[in-house]
Amino acid sequence: MSVLSEMIKNLLSRPVTILYPLEQVPIPVTFRGRVAITDEKCIGCSKCSLVCPAQVITMIDGPREVEFKGKNLARKKRPQVKLYQCIRCGLCERHCPTGAIHLEQVHGGTGTDREVVVT
Amino acid sequence: MTDPVFILLYIVLFPGFIFLFVYSLFLSFLDRKIVARMQNRVGPPFYQPFADLVKMLAKEVIDPDGVDRALFDAIPLVALAAVMTAFLYVPVTGYSPLAFPGDLVVVLYLMLIPTFALFLLGWLSRNIFSTIGGIRAATQMFIYEVPFFLALLAPAIMAGTWSISGIVAWQQHNTWLVFFQPIGFVVALICLQAKLERTPFDIPEAETEIVAGPLTELTGRRLAFIHLTTELSLVVGSALIAALFLGGPMIPWTLSPSWLNEVAGFCVFLVKTLAVLLILSSIKVATGRIRIDQLNDIGWKYIASAALVQVGMVLVINYLWVTL
Amino acid sequence: MPEVVIPIGPQHPALKEPVNFRIIADGEKIVRLELELSYTHRGIEKAAEQRNFIRVLPLLERVCGICSHSHATVFAKGIEEIMQLEVPPRAQYIRTIIAELERMHSHLLWLGVAAHEIGFNTLFMWTWRDREAVQDTLEEMSGNRVHYNMNEIGGVRCDLNPAQVNAALSRLPSLEERIKKYVDMVNDEETLLLRFRGVGRMSKEEALKYGAVGPTARASGVDYDVRRDDPYLAYAEVPWNVVTDTEGDVYGRTRVRIGELRESVQIVRYCLENIPAGPIRVDAPKNAPKGEILSRYEAPRGELAHYIRTNGTDKVERVDIRTPTLANWTSVAMCLVNQNIADIPVIVAAIDPCLSCTSRLTVTNRQNRPGVAVVRAAPNGRSLPGSEGEEKL
Numbered sequence: 001m002s003v004l005s006e007m008i009k010n011l012l013s014r015p016v017t018i019l020y021p022l023e024q025v026p027i028p029v030t031f032r033g034r035v036a037i038t039d040e041k042c043i044g045c046s047k048c049s050l051v052c053p054a055q056v057i058t059m060i061d062g063p064r065e066v067e068f069k070g071k072n073l074a075r076k077k078r079p080q081v082k083l084y085q086c087i088r089c090g091l092c093e094r095h096c097p098t099g100a101i102h103l104e105q106v107h108g109g110t111g112t113d114r115e116v117v118v119t
Numbered sequence: 120m121t122d123p124v125f126i127l128l129y130i131v132l133f134p135g136f137i138f139l140f141v142y143s144l145f146l147s148f149l150d151r152k153i154v155a156r157m158q159n160r161v162g163p164p165f166y167q168p169f170a171d172l173v174k175m176l177a178k179e180v181i182d183p184d185g186v187d188r189a190l191f192d193a194i195p196l197v198a199l200a201a202v203m204t205a206f207l208y209v210p211v212t213g214y215s216p217l218a219f220p221g222d223l224v225v226v227l228y229l230m231l232i233p234t235f236a237l238f239l240l241g242w243l244s245r246n247i248f249s250t251i252g253g254i255r256a257a258t259q260m261f262i263y264e265v266p267f268f269l270a271l272l273a274p275a276i277m278a279g280t281w282s283i284s285g286i287v288a289w290q291q292h293n294t295w296l297v298f299f300q301p302i303g304f305v306v307a308l309i310c311l312q313a314k315l316e317r318t319p320f321d322i323p324e325a326e327t328e329i330v331a332g333p334l335t336e337l338t339g340r341r342l343a344f345i346h347l348t349t350e351l352s353l354v355v356g357s358a359l360i361a362a363l364f365l366g367g368p369m370i371p372w373t374l375s376p377s378w379l380n381e382v383a384g385f386c387v388f389l390v391k392t393l394a395v396l397l398i399l400s401s402i403k404v405a406t407g408r409i410r411i412d413q414l415n416d417i418g419w420k421y422i423a424s425a426a427l428v429q430v431g432m433v434l435v436i437n438y439l440w441v442t443l
Numbered sequence: 444m445p446e447v448v449i450p451i452g453p454q455h456p457a458l459k460e461p462v463n464f465r466i467i468a469d470g471e472k473i474v475r476l477e478l479e480l481s482y483t484h485r486g487i488e489k490a491a492e493q494r495n496f497i498r499v500l501p502l503l504e505r506v507c508g509i510c511s512h513s514h515a516t517v518f519a520k521g522i523e524e525i526m527q528l529e530v531p532p533r534a535q536y537i538r539t540i541i542a543e544l545e546r547m548h549s550h551l552l553w554l555g556v557a558a559h560e561i562g563f564n565t566l567f568m569w570t571w572r573d574r575e576a577v578q579d580t581l582e583e584m585s586g587n588r589v590h591y592n593m594n595e596i597g598g599v600r601c602d603l604n605p606a607q608v609n610a611a612l613s614r615l616p617s618l619e620e621r622i623k624k625y626v627d628m629v630n631d632e633e634t635l636l637l638r639f640r641g642v643g644r645m646s647k648e649e650a651l652k653y654g655a656v657g658p659t660a661r662a663s664g665v666d667y668d669v670r671r672d673d674p675y676l677a678y679a680e681v682p683w684n685v686v687t688d689t690e691g692d693v694y695g696r697t698r699v700r701i702g703e704l705r706e707s708v709q710i711v712r713y714c715l716e717n718i719p720a721g722p723i724r725v726d727a728p729k730n731a732p733k734g735e736i737l738s739r740y741e742a743p744r745g746e747l748a749h750y751i752r753t754n755g756t757d758k759v760e761r762v763d764i765r766t767p768t769l770a771n772w773t774s775v776a777m778c779l780v781n782q783n784i785a786d787i788p789v790i791v792a793a794i795d796p797c798l799s800c801t802s803r804l805t806v807t808n809r810q811n812r813p814g815v816a817v818v819r820a821a822p823n824g825r826s827l828p829g830s831e832g833e834e835k836l
Contacts, residue, residue: 158568247449251449328787330456404565407563407632407634407638408634410785410786
């Protein structure tokens with residue numbers, strides 16, 4: 001009676017539920033969480049904005065001197081992401097040449113204001 | 120013991136209605152906790168059934184179009200009253216002061232009223248799901264009531280009395296009836312599971328098939344009372360089985376201050392009803408729901424015949440006992 | 444009781460997604476079924492025509508949550524064939540691993556849902572607990588528990604490092620043991636056998652006639668599996684077996700799915716141990732040459748087909764998705780006749796319905812044959828002009 005033995009074994013052992021938020025769920029390194037931009041690395045190529053499937057990345061004005069592959073570039077624009085509309089697919093991270101835009105290990109965040117942005 | 124104040128306190132306070140409410144909420148919590156732990160989950164906290172009751176009482180009562188409102192209000196109350204009255208005859212700390220010969224039959228008939236209430240509710244709600252659920256409730260009642268009555272008839276025959284307190288007294292002088300009637304005990308447990316409409320017999324209220332069966336159109340305090348009726352039936356049913364087969368709230372010795380007997384009897388009552396609950400919860404966890412026509416098959420082929428065999432055996436044993 | 448109409452849906456506790464069944468029943472026996480689909484039509488096929496090949500894959504992934512990788516892979520596979528790209532073997536192996544992990548999580552999910560439909564909540568809790576191991580593996584590999592977004596035109600998005608491979612391999616033995624326990628439970632548990640055996644029986648001829656696919660058809664003895672008969676990804680190199688059964692009822696479908704679970708564990712283990720080294724993608728051109736292709740794939744629910752037409756630009760001209768659930772609905776209508784009302788959720792759950800996948804636009808012949816589904820077109824219920832006598836999927 002496989003069901004019966006399993007039932008009794010479960011009754012005498014700890015439940016497998018993780019009591020979130022008191023206990024934390026283990027999050028792997030590759031987790032696709034909230035989008036974040038490292039301003040020092042961004043060269044303003046607009047690739048992230050072009051590949052985003054949900055079209056939530058717009059390029060805004062952001063001049064800065066950035067170093068890329070040993071050369072100094074004068075960046076003109078930088079990206080701005082609508083945080084709560086991002087579907088966290090990871091395409092921007094995949095196509096970014098410098099790794100400036102990436103997905104963190106933190107949960108993506110939820111909210112009702114659709115225009116909240118991350119720069 | 121016919122002091123009216125004492126009787127009133129017995130009925131209302133302990134072990135009457137207040138104790139019944141508290142104990143039923145506790146047993147409901149324990150049932151859900153045991154089921155959850157067997158499924159590897161955490162389960163609800165101890166105040167969950169009480170919180171559910173309060174929440175349901177606070178909800179809005181919605182009357183579907185064309186439904187008889189007075190009846191819809193009255194039927195859950197009648198069911199609740201019937202189960203509460205049935206508990207008064209079940210011995211909790213000793214013999215029930217309201218006991219009289221024949222109270223076993225009264226208790227069994229009172230316990231039948233909630234199922235009638237479900238059928239009526241299903242019929243009166245003008246909803247196809249409720250009608251199907253009500254018909255299933257009535258069909259299921261016919262299938263399990265015969266073996267249930269037979270299985271509870273056997274202890275009455277052996278003890279020679281129709282009073283539950285009398286059967287408990289007989290068991291105190293001899294031994295627990297479960298040793299004489301194991302088949303009857305098993306049949307009574309299965310039929311109790313069917314009466315309480317718990318898996319594998321929760322056919323009238325099959326959530327995935329007919330939404331909520333007869334309870335589909337009930338909201339607010341009506342649903343709260345029906346829910347409470349189910350939970351109270353669990354207590355009354357397990358107390359009945361504990362009294363008839365497991366010896367009731369009696370210990371084999373008499374202790375010196377006489378009130379200690381009552382306390383010890385009450386503790387024994389708690390242990391026995393918890394044991395019955397454990398068995399019922401295990402049956403609930405281990406099985407899935409069967410169909411009504413399959414229940415028809417199993418009920419009449421196996422369960423009813425087992426009950427008949429048990430009654431036959433008891434009659435033979437009685438005859439041999441008398442002649443020897 | 445005379446004939447009554449029981450409305451199952453669009454909202455009903457037995458259904459996870461909206462679909463409208465109108466069951467005409469006589470007492471507890473079902474006489475006829477009328478079916479209306481397309482409550483979740485989202486216009487994905489049209490939206491896919493406006494996105495270039497990089498941006499369209501996440502969209503197509505979101506056709507369904509449970510078989511998301513199937514849709515993305517079958518599209519990527521089709522476009523790669525039109526472009527005549529040679530995808531590196533490491534990418535094929537990674538795609539296979541994710542595909543089989545997806546099949547495992549889908550079948551474990553199905554087992555729990557089928558148990559829940561018969562009120563056996565214990566098995567539901569246990570299978571979903573074991574499914575967490577598969578989800579954790581998928582999360583480590585791809586970053587998300589559903590919608591893995593592993594595919595690109597030309598390969599996969601990210602690589603597997605040895606730590607991930609070892610973690611995945613370490614989870615497989617306990618999964619195998621649990622699956623073996625479920626095989627025992629399905630064979631011994633009385634109430635499960637009572638509810639599943641003999642319910643919704645479909646013979647092999649009927650399965651072929653009504654176009655059933657996937658485990659639904661394989662349970663009736665139809666020996667057809669796209670992974671073997673039209674091999675793609677790494678399936679030609681991995682040793683595995685097609686699982687069929689002869690029962691043809693819900694019990695047979697359960698056995699087929701549990702058998703496929705075991706096979707998937709073997710495939711994943713073989714791929715993880717023998718994954719070739721090398722690049723994980725090739726550079727794909729921006730535009731696809733003009734062409735059309737029918738790309739097929741064995742999704743967890745059956746044969747998934749994408750018809751893709753390109754016209755030399757960087758977007759597709761037309762993508763037409765035929766999901767396995769759409770093919771299986773007719774068999775549900777046929778199996779339900781003369782069963783009990785209590786069997787409705789069981790038979791519907793037995794095809795593993797995924798209504799988000801199903802909601803495409805269909806135009807069907809209306810014929811007055813008893814017991815046959817009347818499938819309506821567009822969500823507003825109007826028949827489309829010219830629908831009499833026209834059949835187009």
